Amino acid sequence: KxxxxxxxxxxxxxxxxxxxxxxxxxxxxxxxxxxxxxxxxxxxxxxxxxxxxxxxxGSQKGVKASLGPSDGKGGQDGDVTVMSGKVTKNPVEKTSRPLSVGYDAMVASLQDKYLSIVAAYETRLRMFQAEPGVKCFMDLVDSPAFHERLFSPVEFHLLTKLLLLNEEFVCQLDSLCAVARGLHMKALEQSRAERLHKFTVDAKAKRGATKTSPFSSILSMISARGRAAHDVSIRLLRAETTQRCKIISLLHMPPFREAVLPSFVKGEAYDPDSDEILYTSEGVTLRAADPLSGVELLRDQLQHWLPLVAPAVAAVETQWWIPPSDPDEAKRQHERTEAVFHAAALFVTSNAFKNAAEQWKTSSPEMTVSDPDLKAKVETAVLRLRSYSEEAVQQMGQQLKLYAQSFRQTARANLRNPQNRWDPLPDSSHAPDIRGATEYEARNAPGESAAAKEQATTVADVPKTQDDQGGDGPAS
Incomplete structure (x- = not known):
């Protein structure tokens, strides 16, 4: 148990x-x-x-932590997130606010400067318009045929004064526009950098999304006023250079005797098998029966005539030019005189080729060319004449551009050193060709002067390339 x-x-x-x-x-x-x-x-x-x-x-709290610390502790995740490109709203606002304030101040400063420049220009323009005889001259400026007329000595003096006044205004607007454009581009780069920092996906689309900045409005305003002033300068420059070219062509240009064109042009008997030989100034032989020979002979004569322009410039300056005390301005005035003399010579050259081409047109009633081969040669010669004429026009445009650039440099020099500024004198001593023409008229009887004036008004308008005279106007 x-x-x-x-x-x-x-x-x-x-x-x-x-x-x-x-x-x-x-x-x-x-x-x-x-x-x-x-x-x-x-x-x-x-x-x-x-x-x-x-x-x-825990999962929801983890999502919040990926955007930044939610409980005020442990900010490491927030720091890492910002560094990786995920910027929260508050940091962006803190970054952009001081930049916006800075841009607003710069925009206001640009606007104040722009208004100051415009006000100063308008004040000077009103003072100019108050001078005797200016009101009638300003009426001429607004006329469609302003650049075609032959100005009196007083009118030419007013023309140069108005041109210089406007060129100084253009220079000031150009400088201010360059500053505004630089700030505009800097603001755009800042905006692009912020977008690339914020948007890592589809960055290319975000890059070109914005082309405006806080400076866009003031930049457009300055550019528009600058273009308008630039157009006025082109109109005034065209009138001044046309006047000087006409005077030079009539009074100061060395004589030029055009080549005798082949006889068939005048409808006379023409022998295509002729053995007659023509010679250039260098002794080059040309067949008289070949239409191209006439073209090359004319060109040869013009090429040997153009070098005579330089001695003509020297003679005119010696007799009528009064150089200013400033050596830099004296150099610019000499450059302008040289440029306008060469422009006038190239105008004569262009006209010589153009007139020959008009005579040789096979559609002309004077032409009696019936042979197809000869007609083809004549047409080829006409094309070459027109080509030479256009080449001379382009070279003339380059000379007028040099003239415009030199005048712009004078305007800049006046702005840089107002105590030593240059202003045109009533006797046009800066333009010896004009001063010489004035003395020529004073020596001759009124009838002869009027006849000379009538002849001058028939001279074709020289500077057809006013766009080439534009220089460096502001771009939008």
Missing amino acids: TSSAAGRRKQKVKEQHAAQAESVSTRVSAAAEDQEVASRGRARHRTRAPDTRAGTG
């Missing part, structure tokens, strides 16, 4: 231990599972926000 009782007690204790062990095992397993689940939650959350606790809301 005793052993049986003891055995039963042992069995009971064994069963109790087994039950306890199973209960503990069950609780440990459950705890392990809970720990695993909790551990996974913490692991996910820890990779996003180490300072937040595990829980059901």
